[in-house]
Amino acid sequence: MSEDMKVYKCRKIVKGIGCGEAIVSTDAMCFYLTDPETGTVIERNHAIHGKSIANKVLVLKSGKGSSVVQVDGFYQLWVKNNLPAAIILVDTEPVIVSSAVMVGCTMVDKMDTDPYEAIEDGDYVEVDADKGEIRVRKKK
Amino acid sequence: MFLTDEEKRILDGAEGAGKQKAMEMLYALGVTFDAEKLIPIKRAHVALSGQEGDTYWCELLVAGGATCAVPPTTNPYWDTDYLTKFYDVTKEELDLANRTGEAYRKIGAILTYHCAPGVCSNVPFYGEHIAFSESSATPYVNGALGARSNRESSISALAAAVVGKTPYYGYHLDENRHGDILIEVDADLKEPYDWGMLGHCIGEIAGSQNPVLVFKNKILPSQEDFLYFGAEAATSGAVAMYHMVGITPEAPTLEAAFGGKKVPSSTALITNKTLKDQESKLTAATGDINLVMLGCPHYTYKQILEVERLFAGRKVHPNTAFWILAESGAVELAERSRVRQKLELLGVRMVGNTCIDEPCWKSFEGDLGVTDSPKCAYYRERRGQPFAIRRLSDCVEAAIKGRLD
Numbered sequence: 079m080s081e082d083m084k085v086y087k088c089r090k091i092v093k094g095i096g097c098g099e100a101i102v103s104t105d106a107m108c109f110y111l112t113d114p115e116t117g118t119v120i121e122r123n124h125a126i127h128g129k130s131i132a133n134k135v136l137v138l139k140s141g142k143g144s145s146v147v148q149v150d151g152f153y154q155l156w157v158k159n160n161l162p163a164a165i166i167l168v169d170t171e172p173v174i175v176s177s178a179v180m181v182g183c184t185m186v187d188k189m190d191t192d193p194y195e196a197i198e199d200g201d202y203v204e205v206d207a208d209k210g211e212i213r214v215r216k217k218k
Numbered sequence: 219m220f221l222t223d224e225e226k227r228i229l230d231g232a233e234g235a236g237k238q239k240a241m242e243m244l245y246a247l248g249v250t251f252d253a254e255k256l257i258p259i260k261r262a263h264v265a266l267s268g269q270e271g272d273t274y275w276c277e278l279l280v281a282g283g284a285t286c287a288v289p290p291t292t293n294p295y296w297d298t299d300y301l302t303k304f305y306d307v308t309k310e311e312l313d314l315a316n317r318t319g320e321a322y323r324k325i326g327a328i329l330t331y332h333c334a335p336g337v338c339s340n341v342p343f344y345g346e347h348i349a350f351s352e353s354s355a356t357p358y359v360n361g362a363l364g365a366r367s368n369r370e371s372s373i374s375a376l377a378a379a380v381v382g383k384t385p386y387y388g389y390h391l392d393e394n395r396h397g398d399i400l401i402e403v404d405a406d407l408k409e410p411y412d413w414g415m416l417g418h419c420i421g422e423i424a425g426s427q428n429p430v431l432v433f434k435n436k437i438l439p440s441q442e443d444f445l446y447f448g449a450e451a452a453t454s455g456a457v458a459m460y461h462m463v464g465i466t467p468e469a470p471t472l473e474a475a476f477g478g479k480k481v482p483s484s485t486a487l488i489t490n491k492t493l494k495d496q497e498s499k500l501t502a503a504t505g506d507i508n509l510v511m512l513g514c515p516h517y518t519y520k521q522i523l524e525v526e527r528l529f530a531g532r533k534v535h536p537n538t539a540f541w542i543l544a545e546s547g548a549v550e551l552a553e554r555s556r557v558r559q560k561l562e563l564l565g566v567r568m569v570g571n572t573c574i575d576e577p578c579w580k581s582f583e584g585d586l587g588v589t590d591s592p593k594c595a596y597y598r599e600r601r602g603q604p605f606a607i608r609r610l611s612d613c614v615e616a617a618i619k620g621r622l623d
Binding site for chain 1: 242243246247250251265266267269270271272274275293351352353356368369370371372373374375377388426452453456597600
């Protein structure tokens with residue numbers, strides 16, 4: 079780990095290690111409203127409309143939408159290898175948790191600081207769910 | 219989270235890979251939401267959808283040898299035998315539908331194909347611990363019936379059905395069932411459509427909170443009223459539990475609805491004007507229509523009779539299709555009483571076991587449809603058919619004219 083990284087504590091929801099560029103959504107998301115081919119958010123008026131979540135570390139407000147479409151949204155991204163590398167949840171709810179468990183998408187919550195303060199779009203973030211650690215290198 | 223020795227054995231895979239997967243799901247949810255333990259469930263309902271993600275999960279459990287300890291009832295996909303007589307689908311779409319039916323048959327589900335189980339196909343008692351997915355079914359069983367279910371996904375409900383247990387958190391606990399916000403209602407609620415509009419307003423205000431409604435005038439909602447209310451509150455928001463003071467079982471009084479906590483001041487007052495404004499926001503479209511689609515949630519027999527009454531022998535316009543999606547028992551009753559045959563002569567068709575959000579309806583995409591359900595409009599629009607939303611009597615008049623003015 080390089081010295082310019084800040085380390086935060088978090089709680090594991092789904093195991094694994096994921097790292098990549100950060101994308102921050104202050105809105106809750108329904109993963110059904112992403113394009114599985116690119117991971118781009120297609121929901122109109124969404125905080126990250128038009129941006130891709132594929133293979134990035136997604137800081138996410140929460141999940142929303144019906145009890146089945148979220149599952150399919152995760153599944154479609156999974157089979158196209160376009161899931162986020164990891165998800166840092168702000169408000170945890172059961173449907174998004176079960177969807178992430180099904181496809182094994184690394185997920186954490188309870189970051190020990192305000193994730194919106196600590197992480198911005200374009201930062202480099204490592205999420206180590208097993209260690210309960212989030213490491214952030216601010217973009218230049 | 220505490221696990222018994224038997225639960226640990228399941229988690230370690232001693233009872234097969236399928237049951238192990240299901241237990242991993244319950245364990246992850248239990249740990250995430252700080253459940254103290256698992257508790258047995260009496261019933262389950264799985265929001266089977268005929269979508270790949272959901273079918274994949276059921277097939278995965280089946281391949282690992284899982285069957286259901288508590289057989290769940292299921293949501294619909296679509297009636298492949300009947301609807302392929304009318305509409306073309308691709309081989310892939312038909313294959314997925316057949317795979318879905320087969321997987322749920324193998325896991326031992328009760329194939330009711332009905333999205334409103336609390337109304338008739340799987341009715342829980344007061345206080346029963348259950349695992350019901352389907353965003354419109356959960357508020358119905360919690361709010362109207364006083365059973366206890368969390369907001370389950372289709373896959374967590376199936377996991378609960380396989381193991382026969384669910385993590386003990388959220389709405390299973392007394393202290394989490396009390397109201398969060400107070401909303402006053404002073405409006406005329408005449409039919410399910412009005413209750414749907416009310417639900418749509420409440421969902422926007424409440425989000426995932428538990429709203430307590432106080433009605434200015436004495437009112438007794440019907441099954442359909444509760445159903446439409448909950449379906450819309452779970453579409454515009456994520457409401458999974460509600461109270462109506464003097465009406466629903468856990469709210470004999472305002473104080474009881476808030477569980478002895480301080481009763482908050484009112485968050486909102488819903489009037490006829492609020493409902494009218496909500497309606498205007500949702501229902502703008504006009505023009506020629508190619509489809510009237512009713513039954514999201516599934517129509518009851520009573521609603522089918524109401525359609526017959528409103529048609530009064532008049533016919534659907536030749537350029538418009540009219541479909542009622544109903545609980546299969548209601549379709550059977552309509553057949554037996556010859557209501558179905560009478561309506562078919564007018565151009566009104568009905569089908570059981572079928573959801574609005576399925577590939578069999580794609581031939582209508584691109585043109586305007588009409589429905590009495592904002593939830594239907596929301597999901598169909600995503601698939602490329604804009605929908606106007608009108609009360610049932612207006613849907614019938616539009617069908618006869620073939621257009622909405």
